[in-house]
Amino acid sequence: MLIPTPQGMLFDLDGTITEPFLDFPKIKEEMGIGQRPILEAMAELDGPNRLRVLSILQRHEQHAAATAALNHGCRELLELLRERRIPTAVITRNSRRSALAVLQRHALHFNFLVTREDGLHKPHPDGLLRSCRTLKIPVASAWMIGDGQYDVEAGLAAGALTVWLSHGRQRDFAAQPWQTINALPELITMLRECLK
Numbered sequence: 118m119l120i121p122t123p124q125g126m127l128f129d130l131d132g133t134i135t136e137p138f139l140d141f142p143k144i145k146e147e148m149g150i151g152q153r154p155i156l157e158a159m160a161e162l163d164g165p166n167r168l169r170v171l172s173i174l175q176r177h178e179q180h181a182a183a184t185a186a187l188n189h190g191c192r193e194l195l196e197l198l199r200e201r202r203i204p205t206a207v208i209t210r211n212s213r214r215s216a217l218a219v220l221q222r223h224a225l226h227f228n229f230l231v232t233r234e235d236g237l238h239k240p241h242p243d244g245l246l247r248s249c250r251t252l253k254i255p256v257a258s259a260w261m262i263g264d265g266q267y268d269v270e271a272g273l274a275a276g277a278l279t280v281w282l283s284h285g286r287q288r289d290f291a292a293q294p295w296q297t298i299n300a301l302p303e304l305i306t307m308l309r310e311c312l313k
Contacts, residue, residue: 120311121278125254126206128243129263130216133282134225139263143179156210156238178215180198185219188282190301195225197305201312204228205227206248210238210267239267242275248287249275262304265291280304 124200128134148170150158159170198205206229211218213232220227229251231244238244249256261272264282269292272279281294282301286292298304 122311124258125204125252127206127259128250128263129268130207132264136188144195147173149284182215182218188301190205194305219309240270242271245271245275269294
């Protein structure tokens, strides 16, 4: 299979750049929102309830940002992209504060960052489309790499090539990624093949 060379790489943060650092079932239980997606559930709350739920999320994010480890292969992958002058962006449903804390703590540089404060969030494609406009690349030539359902759905909705980082899990959602990898070193191998 011929793998097209990416003109840009778009990444999820938690579970993709870093090892998974948010315990979503625990956060949802503490919030009392059932199994609904956190940001969507928060959007339906108002006043004190919304502030209470937001403070729970921020507390978990801040703790996680201070302790999150990078996924195996992350530094090598980003170095390869830097060497080949392939621009990068992070698109995350996390807060800007927690995302910047992770990037600064690990001294990681990306050309663009989209967080939940920036408007519509994944699975909406807006963050990916904005990233591609900012990086001045065609969205069809961008790869979206993420470990979650919303990453794949956002990538497909935007028209990017989607790479699902499975961490060895079985896919339990309908959206079909372009490629599936178990770990970032597989992505490095794919890139080296198409960058020859």
